[in-house]
Amino acid sequence: MNTDESMKDKTIKGMVWSFLDTVGSKAIQLMMQIFLARLLLPHDYGIIGIVTIFLMLSQVLTDSGFANALIREKEVDQKDYSTVFLYNMAVAVTLYLILFLSSSQISRFFELPQLENVLKVYGLIIIVEAAGMVQKVILTKNLEFSIQMKINLTASVVSGSIAITCAVLGFGVWSLVVKMLLFQFFQTTFYIYFNRWKPTFLFNKASFNKLFTFGWKLLVSNVITVLYENIYVLIIGRSFSTASLGYYTNSRKISDAASFPIALSVEKVSYPVLSRYQDDDHRLKEGFRKVIRASVFIAFPVMLGLAAAAPVLFRLLLGEQWIPATSYFQILCFSSLFISLHMINLNILNVKGRSDLFLKVNLFEKSIGFAIVAGVVGFNLGIFGLLWGLVLSYFFTYFINASYSKRLIGYSILEQINDIKGIACVSALMAISAYSMNYVSFGNDWILLLSQMTVGIAVYILLSYLFRIDELKLVYQLMAPIPRKIFQKKPA
Incomplete structure (x- = not known):
């Protein structure tokens, strides 16, 4: 087997395992989320939504773009890894102390006394996650996604089960704190156990400068992204009720649980693989086209299908107290259609080593986003105005990201639209078929949901076959070996 065939085989296996990892762990987390949502109040999720702002910002500052810098580097040694590890830990401890000392002021700003203690405990995740950042990078760089899948699934099941027990016993919002803290603890512990990498406590300035030259632009860009993504939480948390923030937070979690596994699995596998061909634009473009079509083939029907089935899903799975969140969720599903396209196009900037463009693009995009938010607030369009603005x-x-793919590898916006338009049309027809069933009297919500799923899947597969969408065959080829791999007997 030649080098290209070996890399292709490893890439396909990596993508399958990565997809199983992200889908499996997200599916488990989603099930846990559903159980917890039936036991807890929207107010509890509103509190966690506020805390998450500070956690996400701390995570970005702790990473500082070093993870992507390490993955992109072709030659990385012990001093590089150790330098990044020491930096991660130093920043994480500093940020936790700042969060701990400012927790009372934050709780007063949002007028939530309970928030102070939650911040102090929840913030420990920053330190625990930092301890496993380099371990995760090493596994990703080596395309060891099967190990990551096992780690994430185990951590999700154990932490989620304990959290549900806490919720049943009446711990309220602390059940969610326990869930996230234990998940991160188990994940980091297993990363260290399976990877067996140990840092040397020597900070190398040359390694830091080399990696930070690439990473600092990603850092600034990611900080801006986190602030922008969470401005909705700040506005809703400050201007509306905590319950309204809970509706938004939980709806966002569920929509992200559906959209991000696809985008992240594709990004996680394609980035280290495409980085190997960063100097061959022709091969890069051809691989990139296949990645986009494959991700859209899965993402579009999933998100549009969920939007179509949202009314019955929320009634059945979350309960009557969450019905007002249905409209939030449907709008967020539409925004999620662009997440895969957005992330994959940004990936090309990193693959080509253009973190400078990554920063410029992000600044331009977020300036547009902030302008939209300002317009919504200025005209007092309310929460739904904010969601449609998103x-x-x-x-x-x-469209901004795609314009740079044209500039760097010759893959224009028109080419991208032409590549995905058939899939988009088939997905829309499928969603219309499923949504129309909401107006048919089935007498039972479970029968309605099962009917929507059956009709949606059947219509999508049939139309994909009739319109000769190649990704139908590709997905079959990728997924067909999975049952055999799972159930095959190992030789004695």
């Missing part, structure tokens, strides 16, 4: 923002973001 859809509009992602729409503009995609």
Whole structure:
């Protein structure tokens, strides 16, 4: 087997395992989320939504773009890894202390006394996650996604089960704190156990400068992204009820649980693989086209299908107290259509080593996003105005990102639209078929949901076959070996 065939085989296996990892762990987390949502109140999720702002910002500052810098580097040694590890830990401890000392002021700002203690405990995740950042990078760089899948699934099941027990016993919002803290603890512990990499406590300035030259632009860009993504939480948390923030937070978690596994699995596998061909634009473009079509083939029907089935899903799975969140979720599903396209196009900037463009693009995109938010607030369009503004923002973001793919590898916006238009049309027809069933009297919500799923899947597969969408065959080829791999007997 030649080098290209070996890399292709490893890439396909990596993508399958990565997809199983992200889908499996997200599916388990989603099930846990559903159980917890039935036991807890929207108010509890509103508190966690506020805490998450500070956690996400701390995570970005701790990473500082070093993870992508390490993955992109062709030659990385012990001093590089150790330098990044020491930096991660130093920043994480510093940020936790700042969060701990400012927790009372934050709780007063949001007028939530309970928030102070939650911040102090929840913030420990920053330190625990930092301890496993380099371990995760090493596994990713080596395309060891099967190990990551096992780690994430185990951590999700154990932490989720304990959290549900806490919720049943009446611990309220602390059940969610326990869930996230234990998940991160188990994940980091297993990373260290399976990877067996040990840092040397020597900080190398040359390694730091080399990696930070690439990473600092990603750092600034990611900080801006986190602030922008969470401005909705700040506005809703400050201007509306905590329950309204809970509706938004939980709806966002569920929509992200559906959209991000696809985008992240594709990004996680394609980045280290495409980085190997960063100097061959022709091969890069051809691989990139296949990645986009494959991700859209899965992402579009999933998100549109969920939007179509949202009314019955929320009634059945979350309960009556969450019905007001249905409209939130449907709008967020539309915004999620552009997430895969957005992330994959940004990936090309990193593959080509253009973190400078990554920063410029992000600044431009977020300035548009902030302008949209300002317009919504200025005209007092309310929460739904904010949500539709998010859809509009992602729409503009995609076109901006795609313009740079044309510049770097010759893959234009028109080519991308031409490549995905058939899939988009088939997905829309499928969603219309499923949504129309909401107006048919089935007498039972479970029968309605099962009917929507059956009709949606059947219509999508049939139309994909009739319109000769190649990705139908590709997905079959990728997924067919999985049952055999799972159930095959190991030789004695």
